[in-house]
Amino acid sequence: MVKRGRFIAFFLIIILLGSLMGVTTKDITKNITLGLDLQGGFEILYEVEPVNGESEIDRTVLINTVDALNKRANVLGVSEPNIQIEGDNRIRVQLAGVDNQNKAREILSTQAELTFRDTEDVEMLNGSDLVEGGAKQSFDQNGQPNVVVQLKDAEKFKEVTQHVLSMAPANQLVIWLDYEEGDSFEEEMFKENPKYISAPNVNEVFNTTEVTIEGQFTIEEAKELANLLNAGALPVKLTEMYSTSVGAKFGEQAMEKTVIAGIIGILVIFVFMAFFYRLPGIIAAVTLSAYIYLILLVFDWMNAVLTLPGIAALILGVGMAVDANIITYERIKEELKLGKSIRSAFKAGNRRSLLTIIDANVTTLLAAAVLFFYGTSSVKGFATMLMVSIVVSFITAVYLTRILLSLLVNSRFFDQKPRWFGVKEDEILDIAKTNKQTDVPTRFDGLDFVKHRKSFFLASSIMVVAGILILFFAKLNLGIDFASGTRIEVLANQSLTAEEVEKEFQSVGIEPNEIVLSGTDNEIGVARLVGVLSQDQIAKVKDHFQEKYGNEPNVSTVSPTVGKELARNALVAVLIASIGIIIYVSIRFEFFMALAAIVALAHDAFFTIAFFSITRLEVDITIIAAVLTVIGYSINDTIVTFDRIKENMKKKKRVKTMEDLTDVVNKSLQQTFTRSLNTVLTVVFAVVALLIFGSSSILNFSIALLIGLVSGTYSSLFIAAQIWLVWKGKQLKKKPIAKQQANDEMENEA
Numbered sequence: 001m002v003k004r005g006r007f008i009a010f011f012l013i014i015i016l017l018g019s020l021m022g023v024t025t026k027d028i029t030k031n032i033t034l035g036l037d038l039q040g041g042f043e044i045l046y047e048v049e050p051v052n053g054e055s056e057i058d059r060t061v062l063i064n065t066v067d068a069l070n071k072r073a074n075v076l077g078v079s080e081p082n083i084q085i086e087g088d089n090r091i092r093v094q095l096a097g098v099d100n101q102n103k104a105r106e107i108l109s110t111q112a113e114l115t116f117r118d119t120e121d122v123e124m125l126n127g128s129d130l131v132e133g134g135a136k137q138s139f140d141q142n143g144q145p146n147v148v149v150q151l152k153d154a155e156k157f158k159e160v161t162q163h164v165l166s167m168a169p170a171n172q173l174v175i176w177l178d179y180e181e182g183d184s185f186e187e188e189m190f191k192e193n194p195k196y197i198s199a200p201n202v203n204e205v206f207n208t209t210e211v212t213i214e215g216q217f218t219i220e221e222a223k224e225l226a227n228l229l230n231a232g233a234l235p236v237k238l239t240e241m242y243s244t245s246v247g248a249k250f251g252e253q254a255m256e257k258t259v260i261a262g263i264i265g266i267l268v269i270f271v272f273m274a275f276f277y278r279l280p281g282i283i284a285a286v287t288l289s290a291y292i293y294l295i296l297l298v299f300d301w302m303n304a305v306l307t308l309p310g311i312a313a314l315i316l317g318v319g320m321a322v323d324a325n326i327i328t329y330e331r332i333k334e335e336l337k338l339g340k341s342i343r344s345a346f347k348a349g350n351r352r353s354l355l356t357i358i359d360a361n362v363t364t365l366l367a368a369a370v371l372f373f374y375g376t377s378s379v380k381g382f383a384t385m386l387m388v389s390i391v392v393s394f395i396t397a398v399y400l401t402r403i404l405l406s407l408l409v410n411s412r413f414f415d416q417k418p419r420w421f422g423v424k425e426d427e428i429l430d431i432a433k434t435n436k437q438t439d440v441p442t443r444f445d446g447l448d449f450v451k452h453r454k455s456f457f458l459a460s461s462i463m464v465v466a467g468i469l470i471l472f473f474a475k476l477n478l479g480i481d482f483a484s485g486t487r488i489e490v491l492a493n494q495s496l497t498a499e500e501v502e503k504e505f506q507s508v509g510i511e512p513n514e515i516v517l518s519g520t521d522n523e524i525g526v527a528r529l530v531g532v533l534s535q536d537q538i539a540k541v542k543d544h545f546q547e548k549y550g551n552e553p554n555v556s557t558v559s560p561t562v563g564k565e566l567a568r569n570a571l572v573a574v575l576i577a578s579i580g581i582i583i584y585v586s587i588r589f590e591f592f593m594a595l596a597a598i599v600a601l602a603h604d605a606f607f608t609i610a611f612f613s614i615t616r617l618e619v620d621i622t623i624i625a626a627v628l629t630v631i632g633y634s635i636n637d638t639i640v641t642f643d644r645i646k647e648n649m650k651k652k653k654r655v656k657t658m659e660d661l662t663d664v665v666n667k668s669l670q671q672t673f674t675r676s677l678n679t680v681l682t683v684v685f686a687v688v689a690l691l692i693f694g695s696s697s698i699l700n701f702s703i704a705l706l707i708g709l710v711s712g713t714y715s716s717l718f719i720a721a722q723i724w725l726v727w728k729g730k731q732l733k734k735k736p737i738a739k740q741q742a743n744d745e746m747e748n749e750a
Contacts, residue, residue: 006411010404014286021293028293031300034096035307035381037697038255040248040552041096042105045562046238048089051111057089057236064235069093069108071231075224076104082305090241096305101245101552102539107224109240109535111178113233114149116160119170124160127233129153131209135229137222140214145222147213149229154209164202174199175213177225197225240535242562245542247552249491254308254695262315265689266292269318269682276678277329279420283404284325284397291321291389291396298388307381309622312690312698316629316705317389319683320364320636324397326682327360327640328353329422330675336423337440345421346409350402356643357398359588363639364632365390366580371628374573379625386629442670449669450662453722460603460719467610474613479620480556482570484563486529488512489554490545494523501525508544510537518696532557570624574605577628581635589642592727597638600720604634604711611707612700622701630708633683637676637716644668645721658729665725669717680713 036043048057048065062085073081073095082094098104116125134150151157164173175197198215217225270288273281295314299306332349340348368390371383414420418428429440480487490501498515505512505527512527533541538555545553558566578598585594605627612619645668655661687709690702 003411006407007413010407010411013404013407017286017290021289025293025296028296028300032296033303033305034251034255035305035310036094036096036251037246037308038251038306038311039097040101040246040251041094041098042101042243042245043092043094044105044108044240045086045242046091046093046109047241048091049237049239051235051237059085061235062089062091065238066091068232068234072108072228075107075227075231078104091238094305097248102542105535105539107228109234109238110228111234111237112228112231113178114229115176117174117176118164118167119172119174120167121174124163124173125151125156127229129156130229132232133230135226137219137226138212140212144214145217145219146215147217147222147226147229149211149213151209151211154207157209157211158205158207161202161204161206165205171202172199173202175215177228240532240557241559242557243538244554244556245538245552246554247491249551250489250554250697253491254697255311257693257695258308258311258315258690258698261689261693262311262686264693265315265686266318268685268689269322272678272682272685273322273325276422277325278422279408279414280325280329280332280401280405280422283401283408284322284329286404287325287396287400288318288321290400291318291392294392294396295385295388298392299385302388304384304388305381306385308695308697309379309382309625309701310385312694312701313382313385313389315686315690316683317386317393319679319686320389320633321393321397322682323360323636323679324353324357324393325401326675326678327356328397328401330672330678332421333423334440334671336418336421337427337429339429342414342416342418342421343409343412346405352647354398356640357394359639359643360636361390361394363581363584363635366584367577367628367632367635370573370577370580371625374569374576375621375625379621382622382625386632440671442674444670444673447670447673448666449717450666450722450725453718453725456718456722460715463610464603464606467606467613470610470613474616476609476613476619477616479618480528480558480563481621482563482567482619484558484560485531486533487554487556488527488529488541490525490527490549491519491551491553492523492525492549493551495521496523496525498525501527504545504548505541508537508540510541518699524696532559566621570621573624573628574631577631578602581631585635585639585642589639589646592731593642593724596720596724596727597635597642599723600638600712600715601631601634603715603719604630604708607711608704608708612704617700617703620700622698623704626701626704626708629705630712633709634712634716637679637712638720640675641668641672641716641721642724644672645724655732658732661725661729661732665721669721673717676713676717680709683709 048062050057066083066085069083069091070081073083073093076095076098078095078098082092084092086092093108095104112127114127114130115123117123129151131150131152136148138146138148140146160173164171176195177197178195197213200214213225266288270285273284275281277284292314295317328349331353332345335345335348336342338345365387368383368386372380372387375383408414418425427441488505490496490504496517498517501515501517502512510527510529510533512529514528516526518524518526533555538557541555542552545551578601581601582594582598585597608623608627608630609619612623645665648664648668648671649655652660652664655664684706687702687706690698691706694702
């Protein structure tokens with residue numbers, strides 16, 4: 001008898017979810033803060049140094065510097081600057097949505113120390129003599145903009161003017177901003193951006209606290225000077241160690257392309273799930289929609305910054321979320337094929353899949369956490385989204401899916417209708433036979449995964465040796481993240497040629513080492529230079545190409561010191577992730593499985609890197625993020641296989657010979673093969689969509705993911721399980737595992 005109340009409850013939940021998402025999604029997406037790679041802006045890692053070696057850099061000095069930089073950001077009108085202390089002597093500044101990046105960089109690093117000096121460079125007054133916040137933009141009698149500052153002591157200014165008068169005829173009071181030893185205002189006045197502001201003549205003694213600074217300012221220049229003085233002087237010297245800037249047009253295009261790629265990839269996943277799993281697949285599409293909504297909601301609550309790699313992680317997270325559904329649905333199909341009822345199969349499938357899903361998510365979460373702690377800002381954005389995705393996908397795939405599907409299953413409408421769950425009637429075993437045969441026949445029973453293991457080992461060994469030779473001779477095409485230097489991306493509204501781009505760089509005095517064209521119509525020119533451009537050179541490049549093509553170029557610089565640190569951190573990240581996986585898999589399964597998993601992961605990571613060496617694609621820090629993500633996905637797949645091996649070992653009454661062990665491994669691979677293929681297909685759908693429709697900024701990242709995913713599936717099926725079989729087989733020959741089998745039997749009886 002059909003229970004209509006279950007149907008009504010199901011549709012009410014669907015309507016409620018749909019209404020909630022429809023009403024609130026627009027506001028949520030508006031509230032999410034976009035990273036500088038999506039709306040333009042820049043990021044700089046400063047090394048903080050004492051001014052003239054006068055003081056040590058301690059925590060207090062760093063905090064004061066951050067405070068001063070925040071005030072500078074307010075001068076720029078940046079509403080949500082991200083300024084953080086890193087290590088003992090570094091500060092990272094991220095400003096998104098800045099209109100004039102050159103001016104912003106200048107304002108940030110300007111000391112803004114105002115000094116009044118006589119013509120012999122003797123300091124008479126400095127910033128400490130000014131009233132805090134007492135500077136303002138004003139106008140003189142002729143309507144010319146000027147700056148009025150308030151002094152603390154009128155008597156002191158009286159003494160200064162008396163001193164200057166006594167030096168007649170050189171009775172000039174020279175006003176400096178950021179004076180350095182050896183500066184001469186006669187030389188500075190011929191510079192485009194002089195450090196001195198003005199050198200007025202003093203013809204009488206002034207006994208006042210209000211001083212007017214005139215310097216042929218525009219209104220904007222006068223306002224900027226007043227704001228800088230009110231922000232206060234920086235207590236230190238800031239040296240750029242790393243910087244990256246993204247033009248607004250680049251960010252806008254990256255956002256648009258990646259969102260379109262995401263929509264296409266996710267829709268393909270929805271269609272695939274509905275086609276392959278029928279009713280559960282449709283439920284998966286509903287819960288995946290809820291997953292995407294919850295991800296955006298959590299990001300809004302966290303006030304997290306959404307970056308371009310973060311959107312990629314969200315799209316990839318859909319593949320991760322659907323994996324939990326696939327694991328559960330495959331289990332339900334197996335139970336149905338054993339002749340169980342729809343409700344019994346649903347309960348058994350959920351119970352048997354839960355621990356596997358937890359294991360798979362924990363290991364991927366571990367890789368994401370390592371990425372977060374050792375990655376740069378864009379990688380941190382990817383890692384943050386990946387961690388949130390894993391947690392939210394577990395909630396939606398495990399709980400929401402089960403709630404919705406249980407309502408339909410328990411309505412009893414689908415009793416005797418296994419086709420709704422992707423199972424044909426001729427695939428269901430006879431109940432009488434089920435009591436004698438507990439293994440469900442699969443369409444891959446004819447495949448012997450283990451028989452040709454030596455061939456797989458040989459093929460992988462040949463590829464590894466070839467990869468080592470290629471890496472040794474060809475090496476990697478390291479990006480500036482690791483090799484240091486400068487990278488500039490120029491965006492035009494028409495097709496470019498390498499000769500044209502090179503000529504434009506030469507016109508501003510820069511000789512690029514390499515120019516590569518990209519984009520759908522070669523509208524993007526990428527230049528790489530050895531050495532780090534200065535702030536003035538970057539400003540000149542930005543101004544030139546802004547005027548030439550109407551778009552501000554992207555400029556990234558990495559000092560040799562930071563490049564070495566990034567390379568070291570990448571190696572440490574991979575090492576820590578590997579150790580963590582060994583520990584977890586050893587605890588949950590056994591040490592031999594952990595070692596086999598690590599060998600497979602090393603195979604995947606190495607194969608991805610070797611591919612980049614062969615193709616000469618640029619290797620930057622996002623490739624390391626891709627490698628760690630591949631490690632997470634690969635161990636996910638391997639753990640599902642090991643979990644099934646562990647389960648089948650318990651079912652087997654005795655494992656005394658190598659043949660028994662081989663049978664267990666082969667059967668486990670046959671049973672999980674469909675799940676492995678379907679999982680990698682759903683993620684590949686997302687990655688291919690990113691490759692075809694996504695932004696060129698994450699093209700190499702997407703390629704690394706695609707290669708790694710294919711390699712990861714191969715290693716999970718043909719490397720990890722077979723390596724464990726060989727090691728376990730040797731252990732079996734030395735010492736039969738009777739004790740282990742006895743324990744397994746006790747667990748089965750319990």
